Amino acid sequence: MMVRKVCVIGAGLTLFRRRMLETGKELSFEACRMALDSAGIQRKEVDSVVMGSAPDAFDGVHMKGEYLLDGAGGYKRPYSRVYVGGATGVYVPVSAWWHVASGMSDVCLAVAEEKMSPLQPHPQYAFWSIFDHHMERPLGVTLLWIFALEMRRYMAVHGIKEEEIAQVSVKNKHNAIDHPCAQLPAEITVEDVMKSEPMVWPVKRLDVSPPSDGAGAVILCSEEFAKKMTKEPIYVAGCGWNIDSTYWTNRDLYYPQYLENAAKMAYKQAGIANPRKEIDVAEVYDPFDYKELHHMEGLQLAKKGEAPKLTTAGVTQRNGELPINPSGGLLGVGNPIAAAGMMKVCEIYFQLTHQAGKRQVKKEVHTGLAQAWGDLMQYSSVFVMRRR
Amino acid sequence: MERITEGDQIRRWNDHIPLQWKYTAGVAGERFLQLLKQGKIQASVCRSCNKTYLPPKIFCKECFAQLSEWRDVPSDSGYVYSFTAVNGEIIALVKFDGVDGGLLGRLRKGREGPRIGIKVKAVFRRKEDRKGALSDIEYFERTGV
Ligand SMILES: [Zn+2]
Numbered sequence: 001m002m003v004r005k006v007c008v009i010g011a012g013l014t015l016f017r018r019r020m021l022e023t024g025k026e027l028s029f030e031a032c033r034m035a036l037d038s039a040g041i042q043r044k045e046v047d048s049v050v051m052g053s054a055p056d057a058f059d060g061v062h063m064k065g066e067y068l069l070d071g072a073g074g075y076k077r078p079y080s081r082v083y084v085g086g087a088t089g090v091y092v093p094v095s096a097w098w099h100v101a102s103g104m105s106d107v108c109l110a111v112a113e114e115k116m117s118p119l120q121p122h123p124q125y126a127f128w129s130i131f132d133h134h135m136e137r138p139l140g141v142t143l144l145w146i147f148a149l150e151m152r153r154y155m156a157v158h159g160i161k162e163e164e165i166a167q168v169s170v171k172n173k174h175n176a177i178d179h180p181c182a183q184l185p186a187e188i189t190v191e192d193v194m195k196s197e198p199m200v201w202p203v204k205r206l207d208v209s210p211p212s213d214g215a216g217a218v219i220l221c222s223e224e225f226a227k228k229m230t231k232e233p234i235y236v237a238g239c240g241w242n243i244d245s246t247y248w249t250n251r252d253l254y255y256p257q258y259l260e261n262a263a264k265m266a267y268k269q270a271g272i273a274n275p276r277k278e279i280d281v282a283e284v285y286d287p288f289d290y291k292e293l294h295h296m297e298g299l300q301l302a303k304k305g306e307a308p309k310l311t312t313a314g315v316t317q318r319n320g321e322l323p324i325n326p327s328g329g330l331l332g333v334g335n336p337i338a339a340a341g342m343m344k345v346c347e348i349y350f351q352l353t354h355q356a357g358k359r360q361v362k363k364e365v366h367t368g369l370a371q372a373w374g375d376l377m378q379y380s381s382v383f384v385m386r387r388r
Numbered sequence: 389m390e391r392i393t394e395g396d397q398i399r400r401w402n403d404h405i406p407l408q409w410k411y412t413a414g415v416a417g418e419r420f421l422q423l424l425k426q427g428k429i430q431a432s433v434c435r436s437c438n439k440t441y442l443p444p445k446i447f448c449k450e451c452f453a454q455l456s457e458w459r460d461v462p463s464d465s466g467y468v469y470s471f472t473a474v475n476g477e478i479i480a481l482v483k484f485d486g487v488d489g490g491l492l493g494r495l496r497k498g499r500e501g502p503r504i505g506i507k508v509k510a511v512f513r514r515k516e517d518r519k520g521a522l523s524d525i526e527y528f529e530r531t532g533v
Contacts, residue, residue: 023414029447033454043452060409070449118409129405137403 003101007226007233008093008385009219010039011346016183016214016334019117024059025071027215028113031339032073035109035217040229046219047105049074051081052092052112054337054374057126060118072111078104086287086374087241088112089216089341090381094239096220097383101236106225111217114336123211130376132247144200146248146377151202151290153253158305160293162202166193167311168289169206169331175318176328178358181343183334184210193289209287212334216342218349234352237367237386238270244378251378259298259373259380266382267300272367275300279384280365281351282322283344285373286329295371296324298380319362326351326359341372345383352387416444419458425520427512429461431487442489461487464509464531471495471502478502482510482528491522496529507531 012034014020014027022030028051036042051072053064061067065081072079078099084091089112096110116123127143154160167190176185188206196205226233242262245251263275272278282301286292293307301322302310310316316324327333327347330340348368350356367386373379392398413421416432420443423430431440432455434448441448446455461484469490471480478497483490493510495502508528518524 019412021412021415021418023412023417026414026416026446029452033447033452036452043450057407060407060411070445071447073452075449118411120408120410125407128407133403 004103005223006097006100006220006236007223008236008349009221009226009229009233010035010037010041011216011218011349012036012038013181013216013343013346014214015181016212016336016339016343018183018210018212020115020213022213023071024053024061024064024068024113024115027115027213028068028071028111031113031215031217032071032109032111035111035219039219041107041219043073046073046077046107046109048078048099049109049111050092050096050099051079052083052088052110052338052342053081054083054085054088054114055126058114058116058119058123058337068113072113073109084241084375084379084381086285086337087341087372087379087381088338088374089343090345090370090372090383091241092338092342093218093220093236093345093383094241094381097236097239100220100222107219107221109217109219110342111215112338112342113215114339115213116211116336117213142200144203147288148200148203149248150253150294150377151288154290154294155202157254160305160308163190163194164308164312165207165290165293166190168286168292169193171311171317172286172289172292172325172329172331174332175326175359176332179328179333181214182328182332183212185328185332203288207289209330209335212336212340214334214336214339214343216339216346218342218345232353232387234349235386235388236383238266238268238272238382238384240265240269240382242380243375246376246378248377255304256294256298256373256380258378259295259371260300262380262382263299266384270367270384270386272384276302276322278367279322279369280363280367281326281348281361282324282369282371283327283329283347284324284371285341285344286325286331287335289331291373292324292329295373299369299371299382318359321363323361323363326356326361337374341370341381344370344372348385352385416446420444421520424522424524425518427463427515429463429510430458431461431489433457433459440487442484442487442491463512466508466510466528468495468502468504468506468508470504480508480528482508491525493525494527496527498530
């Protein structure tokens with residue numbers, strides 16, 4: 001491939017909260033400002049901007065990309081909004097990557113925003129119309145149905161217990177205690193998760209991440225530019241994205257094959273032959289606790305059905321051999337859809353640059369991965385970064 | 389491809405997407421609206437770019453600085469930048485001297501018809517009728533000559 005090397009030189013993240021006074025523009029501005037400050041550059045040095053935000057229905061503003069433009073720093077720049085549902089946050093830096101890799105931009109600002117709180121009576125209502133109008137909606141389907149059916153199928157195929165899955169929520173909410181932006185950090189037990197209110201069996205309240213308002217941003221640039229700014233640039237090692245059938249009736253629910261495809265695309269670019277050994281830390285998408293396990297397997301970080309065992313053995317703890325979601329994930333930090341994926345990209349950047357503070361994983365880290373999942377629950381985006 | 393000509397012979401139905409929103413005006417918007425309630429118009433200022441933003445923003449879209457300085461925009465310093473007639477009302481884009489941006493509002497009809505460039509002032513509702521909303525400016529009207 002005739003592409004330039006691309007680096008990440010800065011990251012910024014707002015608080016994640018259930019309801020923020022700030023508009024989406026203001027949240028975007030705060031994240032971008034922090035990212036620019038973190039990189040030590042000004043907006044005038046930014047050549048292009050990629051903005052990511054999920055359904056317009058959340059903010060209640062149609063053509064949200066245009067609405068967010070000035071807050072995202074895109075004014076009088078080549079600017080675009082990308083949108084692949086929940087996978088948006090990790091797809092934004094992928095899109096920014098090709099702006100720089102192609103040589104079109106030296107510096108590209110990648111920003112993701114979500115303000116879910118306006119939508120009444122609950123942000124879940126945004127998803128009412130994603131379902132097929134004659135095959136699914138007549139049943140009164142909600143998004144939780146997919147998750148419940150997927151979780152149940154995953155459990156049945158591998159003989160996994162709800163208690164094993166609950167450990168993920170316990171770990172991530174605990175990790176989030178050390179995240180200054182976190183919305184729902186907590187010390188909870190597996191028993192707490194098991195006893196929490198059933199939503200759509202077997203999905204219970206504490207299996208689920210909260211809706212949030214928030215924004216995040218990273219700065220991508222050419223290797224040449226990065227070397228002027230820092231002695232130790234973080235490189236984009238690989239990008240991948242892939243999508244499966246729109247119809248949940250027509251895809252494997254126990255295993256995300258599309259994620260395996262996306263991961264292999266990124267690993268090939270990164271020259272990673274054995275991800276289990278070569279990925280040092282990963283932020284995998286965890287809007288639900290079982291999804292962390294599902295995604296670890298799709299990413300080839302665990303064999304099929306093995307992720308719960310690794311979790312029980314403590315492998316995925318911050319001080320473990322393969323730390324997963326040291327940030328606290330969506331379960332602990334919060335889930336402002338597009339911004340949540342960007343939070344993961346920021347976390348890997350902070351881990352690789354030793355800026356994660358109390359969240360810094362114990363082992364030495366060289367290669368980290370961020371992944372998100374979304375669209376109609378069949379899309380995955382993968383972003384691998386590396387410290388030389 | 390099959391064009392529908394006999395609508396009664398196929399099944400069709402109505403459905404709707406039940407969505408509602410509760411908006412916030414944001415940090416700059418909340419302050420702006422609270423000031424309107426007091427009968428004041430203020431804009432935020434970026435000194436380094438020499439820009440004054442109306443509606444106010446907490447950031448400068450040019451240099452991307454965080455803006456904390458605000459200044460009064462005299463409510464009688466407006467002029468009609470452009471206007472149109474909609475359903476018997478005149479809607480004007482009102483700009484103010486030395487200010488970037490402007491406000492949309494109704495223009496009260498005077499004896500003479502509206503013209504681009506005429507000086508106008510914002511007329512606020514009575515204090516007890518103000519709600520901290522854009523409609524606290526009841527209309528703009530021509531000042532002097
Ligand atoms: Zn400025």
